[in-house]
Amino acid sequence: MNAAAPADNLINPDLFPADQGPPHRLFDAWRAQDPVHWNPANPAYAGGMPGSSGVKGFWVLTRYQDVLDVSMDQALFTSHDGIVLWDVEGEELERQRANFMVMKPEQHSAVKKVIMPPFMPRALAELAPEVDKLAAELVDRVAARGHCEFVFDVASILPVHTFCELMGIPPQYRDQVAGYGNAMADVEGRTSVSMDPMIGLFTLAQQMAEEKRRNPDGRLLSVMVNDTTLNLDPMMINQFVLVFAMAGHETTRSTAAHFIHLMHQHPDQYALLRSDFDAHVDNAIDEVLRYTSTTTNFIRHATADTEIGGQRLRKGDKIYLSYAAANRDPAVFTDPHRFDITRSNARRHLAFGAGPHICVGARLAKLQLRALLKQIVTRIPDIHPVGEPEWLRSIWFNAIIRMPVAFTPEPA
Numbered sequence: 001m002n003a004a005a006p007a008d009n010l011i012n013p014d015l016f017p018a019d020q021g022p023p024h025r026l027f028d029a030w031r032a033q034d035p036v037h038w039n040p041a042n043p044a045y046a047g048g049m050p051g052s053s054g055v056k057g058f059w060v061l062t063r064y065q066d067v068l069d070v071s072m073d074q075a076l077f078t079s080h081d082g083i084v085l086w087d088v089e090g091e092e093l094e095r096q097r098a099n100f101m102v103m104k105p106e107q108h109s110a111v112k113k114v115i116m117p118p119f120m121p122r123a124l125a126e127l128a129p130e131v132d133k134l135a136a137e138l139v140d141r142v143a144a145r146g147h148c149e150f151v152f153d154v155a156s157i158l159p160v161h162t163f164c165e166l167m168g169i170p171p172q173y174r175d176q177v178a179g180y181g182n183a184m185a186d187v188e189g190r191t192s193v194s195m196d197p198m199i200g201l202f203t204l205a206q207q208m209a210e211e212k213r214r215n216p217d218g219r220l221l222s223v224m225v226n227d228t229t230l231n232l233d234p235m236m237i238n239q240f241v242l243v244f245a246m247a248g249h250e251t252t253r254s255t256a257a258h259f260i261h262l263m264h265q266h267p268d269q270y271a272l273l274r275s276d277f278d279a280h281v282d283n284a285i286d287e288v289l290r291y292t293s294t295t296t297n298f299i300r301h302a303t304a305d306t307e308i309g310g311q312r313l314r315k316g317d318k319i320y321l322s323y324a325a326a327n328r329d330p331a332v333f334t335d336p337h338r339f340d341i342t343r344s345n346a347r348r349h350l351a352f353g354a355g356p357h358i359c360v361g362a363r364l365a366k367l368q369l370r371a372l373l374k375q376i377v378t379r380i381p382d383i384h385p386v387g388e389p390e391w392l393r394s395i396w397f398n399a400i401i402r403m404p405v406a407f408t409p410e411p412a
C-alpha cells in the first residue's frame with residue numbers, strides 16, 4: 001500500500017487490491033458506529049479523472065436503508081452535480097451534464113423512456129439466441145486448449161459484442177469501443193491524466209452517429225441520433241456511447257470473473273450449482289452481484305441542508321452511496337459475509353443501484369452471465385484460477401483484471 005495514503009481513507013486506490021475487494025472491515029466498523037461517516041480529502045492522492053479538479057471530502061453511507069432512501073430521492077439528493085467521486089466544476093461539469101446519468105430529472109426520464117425498449121424482457125427474449133450463440137463461440141475458442149486468460153479472452157468479449165449488437169455498432173468498431181471503455185474504467189492505471197480514450201471514443205461516436213443519420217437502422221444509436229423529440233446534441237450522443245462503453249462492459253465482465261473465482265473458493269456452492277444449474281443459476285448470479293458489488297459506489301449531492309441518520313448535511317455536500325457496504329448490511333442480509341447461492345433475499349442487493357437511475361442494463365447483464373455460465377458449467381466444469389487473480393487498482397470498481405484459468409480440455 002502507498003505509505004502516504006491513509007488506510008482508512010476511501011480515496012486510496014490501493015485499498016481494493018489490498019483487500020481483494022472493497023474494504024469491508026472499514027465499512028463494518030463505520031456501519032456499526034458511524035453510519036454516516038465523513039471521509040476527508042486525501043492530500044496524498046495523485047490519481048485523477050480527465051477534467052477533474054481532485055476528490056474533496058464526502059459523506060459515506062454504509063447502511064442499506066440509507067443508500068436506498070437517498071437513491072430514491074432525486075429532489076433532495078441529485079445526480080445532476082456529478083455522480084463519480086472525482087469532482088468536476090465549470091465547463092467540465094457542463095460537459096458531463098450531457099451524459100444522461102447526470103441530466104436534469106425531466107430530461108433524464110424522457111431519454112430513459114426512449115432507450116428502455118431494447119432492455120425490456122420481450123426484446124431481450126429475441127436477443128437471447130444471439131447471446132447464447134456468442135457465448136458458445138467464445139467457449140469454442142478456448143475449450144480445446146485447457147487454459148486461457150479468462151478476463152480478456154472470454155469475459156470481456158461477450159458484453160462488448162452484445163451491446164454493440166443492441167446499439168447497432170458495426171463489427172469493425174467493436175475492438176476500438178472495448179479498448180476505449182477499458183481505458184476509461186482504468187482511471188488509476190493511466191500513466192498520466194489524459195483525455196485520449198475519451199477523445200478517441202467521442203471521435204468514433206461522431207463517426208458512427210453520422211452513419212446512422214445517413215442510414216437509420218432502428219437500433220438504439222440510430223434511434224437516439226434521429227429522434228426529433230429529444231433533440232440530443234452531438235455531445236449528448238458522445239456521452240451516451242461513453243456510458244455504454246463503460247457501464248455495459250467492465251461491470252459484466254468483472255461479475256463473470258468474480259463468479260468463477262468465488263466458485264473456486266467455495267467448492268460446496270459450485271457442487272450445488274452443478275447439481276441443478278437451471279434451478280440455482282439465477283440466484284447464484286444475484287448472490288455474486290451482492291457479494292462483489294463490482295460498481296462499488298456512485299455519488300449524489302444534497303440540494304438543501306438536510307439530515308441522514310441524525311447527521312446534519314449542508315446543501316452541496318457530496319454523498320458516497322456504498323453499494324458494497326449496503327450489500328453486506330446485517331440488518332438486511334443474515335450473516336452477510338457468507339457467500340450462499342441459496343440466500344433467500346439475494347435479489348434485494350443494490351449492485352445495480354436503485355430509484356430513477358437504476359441500471360438500464362441489469363436484465364441484459366444477467367442474460368449474458370447466464371448464457372456464458374451455462375457454456376462453462378456444462379463444457380469446461382473444472383475451470384479454476386491458476387495463481388492469484390490481479391485486481392484493478394481503483395477507488396470505484398471492484399474488478400478482477402487478469403485471471404489465468406485452467407480446465408480439462410474439451411474433446412475435439
Ligand code: HEM
Nearest residue numbers: 101163247248251252255298351352353357359360361365
Ligand atoms: C453486472 C453488471 C452491471 C452492474 C453491476 C451495473 C451497475 C450499475 C449501477 C450501480 C448503476 C446506477 C447508477 C446511478 O445510480 O447513478 C447503473 C446504471 C446504468 N447502467 Fe449498469 N451495471 C451493469 C451492467 C450494465 C449493462 C450491461 C448496461 C448496458 C448495456 C448498463 C448500462 C447502464 C446505464 C445506461 C446506467 C444509467 C442509468 C440511469 O442513470 O438512469 N449497465 N449500472
